[in-house]
Amino acid sequence: xxxxxxxxxxxxxxxxxxxxxxxxxxxxxxxxxxxxxxxxxxxxxxxxxxxxxxxxxxxxxxxxxxxxxxxxxxxxxxxxxxxxxxxxxxxxxxxxxxxxxxxxxxxxxxxxxxxxxxxxxxxxxxxxxxxxxxxxxxxxxxxxxxxxxxxxxxxxxxxxxxxxxxxxxxxxxxxxxxxxxxxxxxxxxxxxxxxxxxxxxxxxxxxxxxxxxxxxxxxxxxxxxxxxxxxxxxxxxxxxxxxxxxxxxxxxxxxxxxxxxxxxxxxxxxxxxxxxxxxxxxxxxxxxxxxxxxxxxxxxxxxxxxxxxxxxxxxxxxxxxxxxxxxxxxxxxxxxxxxxxxxxxxxxxxxxxxxxxxxxxxxxxxxxxxxxxxxxxxxxxxx
Numbered sequence: 074x075x076x077x078x079x080x081x082x083x084x085x086x087x088x089x090x091x092x093x094x095x096x097x098x099x100x101x102x103x104x105x106x107x108x109x110x111x112x113x114x115x116x117x118x119x120x121x122x123x124x125x126x127x128x129x130x131x132x133x134x135x136x137x138x139x140x141x142x143x144x145x146x147x148x149x150x151x152x153x154x155x156x157x158x159x160x161x162x163x164x165x166x167x168x169x170x171x172x173x174x175x176x177x178x179x180x181x182x183x184x185x186x187x188x189x190x191x192x193x194x195x196x197x198x199x200x201x202x203x204x205x206x207x208x209x210x211x212x213x214x215x216x217x218x219x220x221x222x223x224x225x226x227x228x229x230x231x232x233x234x235x236x237x238x239x240x241x242x243x244x245x246x247x248x249x250x251x252x253x254x255x256x257x258x259x260x261x262x263x264x265x266x267x268x269x270x271x272x273x274x275x276x277x278x279x280x281x282x283x284x285x286x287x288x289x290x291x292x293x294x295x296x297x298x299x300x301x302x303x304x305x306x307x308x309x310x311x312x313x314x315x316x317x318x319x320x321x322x323x324x325x326x327x328x329x330x331x332x333x334x335x336x337x338x339x340x341x342x343x344x345x346x347x348x349x350x351x352x353x354x355x356x357x358x359x360x361x362x363x364x365x366x367x368x369x370x371x372x373x374x375x376x377x378x379x380x381x382x383x384x385x386x387x388x389x390x391x392x393x394x395x396x397x398x399x400x401x402x403x404x405x406x407x408x409x410x411x412x413x414x415x416x417x418x419x420x421x422x423x424x425x426x427x428x429x430x431x432x433x434x435x436x437x438x439x440x441x442x443x444x445x446x447x448x449x450x451x452x453x454x455x456x
Contacts, residue, residue, distance in 0.1 A: 086245035087164045090155045093240070094147055096233045098224055101144065108139045109216060126205030133212035134201045140216050141194045144223065148190075151183035151233060161248055162329040167281055170322050171235035179229050186226040190219050242279040244289045244303075251428050252301045252330055253416045256309035256358050257337035260345035262373040264288070266337065266403035267304045270413055280308055292413065294435040300417065300428070303332070313357045321361070328363040333420045335412065336370050340386040341377045348386060352393070365394055369419060371412055375400040410436075 113132045157165050157177050168176045197215040201208045223230075246252065255263045271290030280287045288304035308324055316324070336358055338351045359365050370390050372383065387398045399415060401408035417429050 085161060085164075085248050087160075087167075087243045088240045088245075090160065090164075091168070091236060091240040093150050093154060093233050093236050095237050096147060096151070097231050098220075098227075101147070101223060101230075102220055104143060105140050105216060105220065108143055109136050111136075111139070126208075129206050130202050130204055130208040133208040134198060137194075137197065137201060137212045137215045140219060141190065144219055145187055145190060145194075148183050148187050148223070148227070151227075151230075152180060152187050154180045154183075154236075156180070163246070163326055164243065166326040166329055167239050167243060168236060170326065171239045171281070172229065172232040175229050175232060176236070179227070179232055182227045182229075186222055189222050189226065193218060193222070239281045242281055244287050246289070246330070247299075247301065248331060250299055250301055251417060251420045251426070252303060252332035253413070253420075254303045254305060254309070254327065254330070254332050254334045254362075255337065256305050256334055257373075258310045258339075258346045258351050258354050261337045261339045261351070262403045263304050263337055266335075266373065266401075266409065266412075267302050269403050269406055269409050271302055280305075294431055298428075298431050298435075300413070300432075309334075309358050309361065310354060311357070312353050313360060325361050328361065331424055332367065333416050333423065334358065334362060334368045335416060336368050337373045338370060338386075338390075339374050340372045340382060341374055342382065343377075344374075348389070352389070355393070367419070367423065368395070369412075369415060370395045370398045372398060372400045373403050376402040376405055376407065 113135045115128050115131055154176075157168065160168070172179060193215065197211055201211045201215070204211050255267055257263055267288060267290050270292055287308070290302045290304070292300040292302060294300065309327070313321060336355055338348070338355075339345065340348060344351075355368075355370070359368065362368070372378070372386065375383065378386075383400060390398050397415075399408070399412050401412050403409055414429070414432060417432050421427055421429050
C-alpha cells in the first residue's frame with residue numbers, strides 16, 4: 074500500500090463526509106419556477122405530430138420532471154448527510170452548534186420529504202401523460218404540492234448554510250496521530266513556536282463561528298508518522314467573558330479532540346499582557362477543555378528573564394495545581410524540542426499510545442545525521 078493511500082485513509086476532513094448545498098425554501102422555489110417556464114423541445118416524431126394532446130402532455134410532463142429532479146437531487150444531498158453519531162465527536166459538536174441541535178432532525182425531515190415527493194411524482198407522472206390537453210393542470214398541481222411538502226416537512230432548511238460553512242472551514246485533522254494544541258495570549262510566541270517546530274508549512278483555516286483562524290502544522294517523523302501542532306490565534310487567548318455564547322460553544326468543542334494543550338506564557342516583566350492576565354486566560358482554557366490534566370504550562374522567552382523571576386512565576390503556577398512548568402525560547406530554539414517531547418509523553422500517558430518511541434527513533438536519526446555531517450566536515454578540513 075502506498076504512502077499516499079495511507080495518508081488518505083487516515084485523513085479526516087469533515088468536507089469528505091459532509092458536502093451539502095446551501096438551500097432555503099425561497100431559493101428552491103425561485104429555481105423551480107425558472108425551470109418550469111423553460112422551453113421544452115417536443116420530439117418531431119409521427120405520433121407526436123399527429124396528436125396535439127400527446128404533444129401537450131409530453132411538454133408538461135418534462136416541465137414537472139425537471140422540477141422533480143432538481144428538488145429530489147438537492148434535498149437528497151441533505152437526506153444523505155452522515156448520521157451525527159457516525160462522526161468524530163469534535164465534528165459532531167460543531168455541526169450541532171451550526172444547526173442549534175437540529176442536525177439529525179433536518180437530515181430525517183429531508184429524507185422523509187424525498188420519499189413523499191418521489192411517491193407523489195410516480196402518481197402524477199402517469200396522470201399528466203394520460204391527461205392530453207388537460208396536462209397543464211396536473212403539472213402545475215404537482216409543482217405546487219411539491220413546494221408545499223417542502224415547506225411543511227423540512228422546517229430548518231436554512232441551516233444548510235451553517236453546515237456548509239463548518240464543513241468547508243474546519244481544518245482536516247488526523248485523529249489517529251498526536252495533536253498538540255498551542256494556546257496562550259497574544260504576543261507570547263505561539264506562532265514563532267509553531268513555525269520553529271513544524272517542518273511542514275502551517276495551513277491556515279477559519280475556525281467556525283469566529284473571525285479567527287486555526288493554524289495546523291505538522292512535525293514529520295518519517296514513515297507516515299507525524300505530530301500535528303495547532304496554533305489558535307484569537308481563539309484560546311482571551312477571558313471567557315469577552316467571548317459571545319456561540320464562540321464559547323464552538324471553542325468548547327475542542328475538548329472533544331484527542332489532544333494535549335501547551336499553554337504558553339511570557340513571564341517577563343515587560344510582557345505585552347501582565348502575568349496575572351495570562352493566569353486568568355489559563356483558567357478559561359482549563360474550563361473550555363475540561364480540566365488541567367491535558368495542559369502543560371510553558372514559559373516562553375526565557376532568554377529575557379532571570380532565574381529569580383522564573384522561580385517567582387513558577388511558584389505562582391505551582392500553587393494553581395501545575396507541578397511541572399517548562400521553559401524555552403521559541404525565538405532561539407532553546408528547549409523547544411524538550412517541550413514537544415514532554416507533550417508527547419503526556420499524550421501517551423493520557424491516551425495509552427506509544428508515540429514517544431517513534432520520537433526517540435526520529436531524534437536518534439537526526440542526531441546520527443548531524444554527527445555524520447560533522448565528521449565529514451572535519452575530514453574535509455583535515456585534508
